[in-house]
Amino acid sequence: MNDNFNFINRSVFDLDDYSAAEIMYILEAAKGMKEINLREYKKIPTLRGKTVCTLFIENSTRTRMSFELAANRLSADVVSFQEATSALSKGESLQDTVYTLNAMGIDLYVIRHSSPGSPQLVNRYSGKPVINGGDGRHAHPTQALLDIFSIWERIGSLKGLKITIVGDILNSRVVRSNLIGMKKLGATVTVCGPRTLMPGQMEEVYGCKVEYDLKTALKDADCVMGLRMQLERQTEGLFPSLEEYTKHYVLSKDTIKWAKKDALIMHPGPMNRGVEILPEIADSTQSIIIEQVANGVAVRMALLFLILGGKAA
């Protein structure tokens, strides 16, 4: 398989640990995996005997299902740990939880947690590779990989593309990982949203553009990604009302005209239809939102395969 890259037992905390060439290699592998997902019998024996634990301290049904399907299709055994029904809710520390699980013979952990940096802890406690399935506002590298895969599959190289991400940038782990990955592959990324939902020093940290005006942000965009706008930000005093937010930042037929004709429309889900995106756009021919979900399984299969050293099917 890969002569130049070594993915074996490497964790995926975020995309900054991976070079552009390595990311491209993952995308190529995902392409092969996507083909398996289209077969009638969607399973290959490559990870038979390996055990993957999905450690979901923060609830997320769709991400967990995507990972578990990915592992199942590679014939790995999957055990699932969810906080609501587990010892963590009885006050056990993450450290003890991981020690306990590790004693049962886990080969790889997927973790979703509200605390930034928790994947690194799981890796330290277990000595096993960890894939970050989203840690607080910090990172969501597999989401970024599937977003990048989706663009790459449709358009080809990301080099020189203009990608605009709109919404609650402050609370988005998806944005942070995408900024790292997309920049590595040569895209120019603009982030756009109300100033109260924009973290400080974005340009300095990520080399992206920051715009507060949607029209300016969308100009010449090849891809436009909307982010979920949560009502709770209103009670946190970050913006006055969803109505006012929608008025200024919604992705609609009218606003998407400001981007390039045929610009790809993306969204990491779950969507708030009518808030950050209108159905007329979410369900339009430009939208690849549903493809993103399909690609998520393929990308996660590729990572599991590469990290656990699967043999080519």
Added chain:
Amino acid sequence: MKKLIKNGTVYYKGAFVKKDILIIKDKIAEIKDKITEQADETIDAKGKYIFPGFVDIHCHLRDPGQTYKEDIITGTRAAAKGGFTTVCTMPNTDPVVDNIATVEFIHRRAKDLGYCKVKVIGAITKKIEGKEISEMASMKEGGIVAVSDDGHCVQNGKLMQNCMKYATNYKIPIIIHAEDYNFAGKGQIHSGKIATQLGLSSIPPISEELIIARDIMLAEATKARLHIAHVSSAKSLELIKQAKQKGLNVTCEVTPHHLLLNEEACVHFDSNTKCKPPLRSEFDRLALLEAVNSGLIDCIATDHAPHADYEKELEFDKAPFGINGFEAAFATLYSHLVNKGKMTLERLTEAMTSAPANLLGLKAGVLEKGSPADLTIADLKAKVILEAETMLSKSKNTPWLGKPLQGKIVTTICDGKITWQA
């Protein structure tokens, strides 16, 4: 009992000079170029530096009530190992030091069991809840040297004004932990590029600056004696500078970690870098360093804040705030500041001895005939590596573990007794 310390380079009247020191019982009987008198014990300090015992006006001994983190024995042993002979412990224990009985309990425990002198800081408000004034006057009779709600901050400005008036009535200095809770919120680290990168919620400098501005104004109005703990931002320094220029009785301290580290230290989610106020930007750090050198910052205080391993060994945002300080303080400051020409050894010494002692009127911090025999002997060439196994503090929460340092405390003497010997 006579001890003679010969051939050392002694910090004496603001300079390092070769002197011999004669200790009789708990006092310094003589400091002279050459002392030939016979002693019961003679220490040859050739090639070594002798400092007044270090004074720390800000630490947490965690006793009573949180003795799984630290207690008076382990805390003062760690202090002695770090060269400290006097430490002032903060009142956020369990129960809180907001009454004379708890003050006396700590004094008694420290006297019986301690390896250094322990001064007690009482609470400003009962249970440090920021609601009612504590029994400061009684605690003053019990011997407190100041009041502080450290770890917490009185949010109600009107109540703070009353606390200042009340404290001033009994000539009690007020030490503030400046933090506006609305701004600090659930923040974890400084609101800079690392917070943006790590997605951690942040504590902006303005949470500190607003309270400092408020309390300087209140201190001006009430003529209170105000000391500002662990200053962390450049803007805070501007406010303090203005207050000092006005002639207000306002002083401040800085911790070793705020002088030596910036927000970048948090980039690997090491919870041992998590503290309040948070490690700030490099710009702030350089401003703090300059301010210590200029004297705008009066002294250095460790904010020794021990936490058990299992408390720190959590997700970053669930771990408690605080850095273990006694055993790392001198070696880190010496290695990274004095040894690199960023601070003179004289200024570092002053900021760890006479300056903090003077701020709270403690009889400590100088070596002269008749003063308490509190002194610290260091081998400035000797390498030091802090290791969890050899630390004397019950907790090991320091970002300096395993890092090579220089400047070893070889002997600490408190009231004429050896409290630490390397």
